Amino acid sequence: MSPRTQAPPTSSPREVRTAAPEEADTPGPASGSGTAWRGPRRRRVGLPLLLVLPTIAVLVGALGYPVAWQVATSFQEFGLKQQFGLPPEFVGLANYTAIFTDPTLWTILGRSLLFCLVCAFATVLIGGLLALLMKRVGTVVRLVLQVSMLLAWAMPLVAAMTVWVWLVDWRRGALNWLLTRVGVDASGHNWLAEPATFFAIAAIIVVWMSVPFVALSLYAGLTQIPEEVLEAAAMDDAAGIQRVRLIILPLVAPVLSIVLLLQIIWDLRVFTQIKLLQDAGGVANETHLLGTYIYQLGVGSGDFGAASAVSIVMLLITVAVSWYYVRSLMKEEAA
């Protein structure tokens, strides 16, 4: 028993114990911890909890409580009057029946899912190809690409959007100018007015902004593959595509799936790009995705009950999608 395992000088053991009585007597060493020094010290499980507690408190206070509020509100009538002090009225499932019988929700839900899946898969595909490319080319050009992607990624979304909005601007945007130059008369065409082209542009922007993270992650994953494996594959004269499919893909599968899931979750909640494109000339009512729809219901129309119900639907979709991701991370944790 080393001194380190005994009560730390600054906090009394009693304090620690009262903070977490059920923790203090958790017996026995945790198995399979892997790292040697974690083994010997026991019986002071309360202290780690004490160290984690402030962090948990902040998260519960700033995020957990709002979620609870959200769930409660989704069963209430909560409009502008309630915001100014009138007690909210419990209405049971009325908000849910209202939004689910409104075809708008289904349209937006389908549109959001489609948009999110298209963007996420396109992002991961492009990001994966870029990662493979980075593995093949020389150092200089690879660094140039990495830096360019880093710039595109780190830039504030709103700042990047200023450029994109200008690019597709119908009066003086570069897109129309370029199209006209190559012979397609596009001068004065507002691409954002049509939902189809609106979402095409939005998807390009979203993918452009997300590819750097995916490419850099997958590249990092690729560099973790032992060189011998790749060399052996090259030796066997496996053709490029085969090599990727049979050797590289299985090895980066964990990273790939995590990146894809994160991307789906992020693309489902996309807000800023859509909002700014709507402001720049899109027809808001025809171009809502879940994020902007909730925003419009709540902040726009003041119908907090309905907005809460839609939020809960979105929350549940996110939980369903991320369940696998969280589970796989936890499994890794337990391993």
Next chain:
Amino acid sequence: MSTTTLDTPRDSQTTGRRDIVKPRRKGVVSGGVLTTVTWILALVFFAPVAWMVMTSFKQENVAASNPPAFFFEPTLDQYKAVISSDAGPYFLNSLIATGVSTLLVILLAIPASYALSIRPVKKTSDVLFFFISTKMLPIVAVIMPIYVISGQLRALDSIWTLVILYTAMNLPIAVWMMRSFFQEVPGEVLEAASMDGAGLIKTLRSVLIPMVTPGIAATALICVIFAWNEFFFALNLTAAKAATVPVFLMSQMTSEGLFLAQLSAASVLASLPVVLAGWLAQKQLVRGLSMGAVK
């Protein structure tokens, strides 16, 4: 099998990207073509950024010209205009929200991630589970409660509301990331410290923290990027007093869409701090963003 990559020994981290010798494999496509393609792709990512920087050095009439002008007399007028305009308070707000929240995140995350790194007990994974699940939370789905609650607490349009929210927003990532750094500290070091009779606080302060300082710095930089770029909370919870740089940019976009060059200059100024942070943190960036899944 499926976890092969994730379970690679920790010391793979120390190998670093650069030391790995790229095998020059003879593929179907020649190296020259691939290099050219890579240059073009780099341009795809770089061009919008470059365009923004270029436009920021133009006069407004040049910036508005159609076809776009590639050759022009550069001017600093737009930067002067932004600096002398009312942008100052927005930058100050961003600075406070980013700086204070990052500081809080680090102060809270050091003990928490240390505690979570030492012994994996059942509770540890519960806590980690809780952290990840808050990270999965779509913010747009909790904005209304936060809006209403802040209103009731008379905390709307206050920079401190943003500080608290940014702290909460960045904590899960920070804890996960720093935990993976703490785990990399070799057990022998801690054994030695305890032999010397160092208590927990002393071990943390004089042994552990110095060893993971680069990791803490990278974590802080990533928190800086996220807090500085955060737009949604700022848009919804602030008005005239506490608005941050992204909100300022948006107001410039919608109300003064005609002043493209000045907007570009403002965007460049808004991007500088985070691009710098991203540059400094690039090696650890991936690990932080994937919550340690990619090392």
